Amino acid sequence: MPPRMLPEPTPETRHFWDGCRDGELRLQRCTACAESYFPPRPFCPKCGSRDVEVYKASGTGVLWSYVINQRPRPDMGTEPYAIAVVKLAEGPTMMTNIVDCPQTPEALQLDMPLKVAFAKQSDEITLPLFAPAGA
């Protein structure tokens, strides 16, 4: 199996990937208008202010939508897998995979509570996957 396709952090996103490596899901919020946002950027996409801060998010959310890919990408193994979007408790949505859960429509119910489950891929990169909150 080829190695999994991994992100290459940029200066603007480094804090997010460093956070995942250190076991923290980090979001940003605007200190002017209080908007939480994702993906990372050094200004608020709502009001344009550069006065923003990084903070540790709760790591919780709900399953917002997904598909189950029946034709796995070669670096993702051989079994069908869900490509999901989680709606974080803080508001933003984020693409992810769901772990510790059968990859079936019956098991994957929209709005089920999820919590972040960090999955180390390399010394630099840990991916923020999500698991059912009760698991």
Added chain:
Amino acid sequence: MKPKSVAVVGAAETTKMGKIPDVSVIGLHADAALNAMADAGLKPSDIDGVATAGISPVELAHYLGITPTYADGTSVGGCSFMLHVRHAAAAINAGLATTILITHGESGRSRVGSSGFGRAPSSLMGQFEMPYGVAGPPTMFTIPVLRYLKTYGLKPEDMAPVATIQREWAAKNPRASFKDPLSVDDVMNADMIAWPFTKLMCCLVTDGGGALILTSAERAKDFPQKPVYVLGTGESVETPMVSQMEDFTSSKAFRVSGKKAFETAGIGHADIDHLMIYDAFAHLPLYGLEDLGFCKPGEAAGFIRERNTAPPKDGKGGGRLPLNTNGGGLSYMHSGMYGMYALQESVRQMRGIAPAQVDGAKISVCHGVGGMFAASGTIIFSNDAP
């Protein structure tokens, strides 16, 4: 833009469509361009503006021997050609060029001289979507739909009539890739691609191209074909990542683009005789009908199932809003950036020469999507002279 100040005077698709392993991407652009020039009675030296996506307008101009005073390389996915029409109309009005050629060509199936799918791992999509196993549009464009279905109490099978009714239109079109009748069961029992989407809810993958030539309405009268006037236009973009759509049940780019097009055309929904909505997947006509204001949120699936967009069948008349009358991306063809084929069908309907001609159609709306709900363009055409 002043309505009807600019017209389409040349329109053609590639000589062949479907599987064309002996023509490269740029060759498909050129074949379509030469056909459109023949349609308009023009030579390359008559063209002074070029627009294209997929390849650069520089490649196109040089390959065809055109020396333009206007070049548009807007590339926002499959609706790029709607944006090219819009920009060309503004450019002609502003005197930047008189005769603008817009081309599309794509070796979607045979992959002759074409590039692959993927984004740099440092891009936003590369960092925040690619690591989770997305594998092209069937696994990305489809992601919002479960939220849409849950919000409106619908089921995956409610998307199936989009495919079955468009197949009825395709059956009337000799150039359509698939013409055999389809049932809802056929759609639901087809191979699963990305649950809840079966293969028959996904577009074809074919080779082909198309080209348009636009000029001022004043000059358009002197061309061999019946002019098709640009009545209104709109465009917008939202996000490069489907996971970041503001609302999974509605496309902001669709709403903004559609509203602008209707406003500039100065018409209402009751004035529309014919509609094209880019259908890369079966949910897109649902989002399109609702976001353009033809249906209330959540009502488009029922609207289609009740045959409001269907051709005549079994002695019963056709629906009041004929939609995707070429068979669409689901049954006609889809090379990758389908917007050009939707525009070609609108032009054929306005010329009165479509294989499944809507009798007496005077106004056609052609709505495109780019990327995975990333961008949108809407063109409203009329065949009534100003």
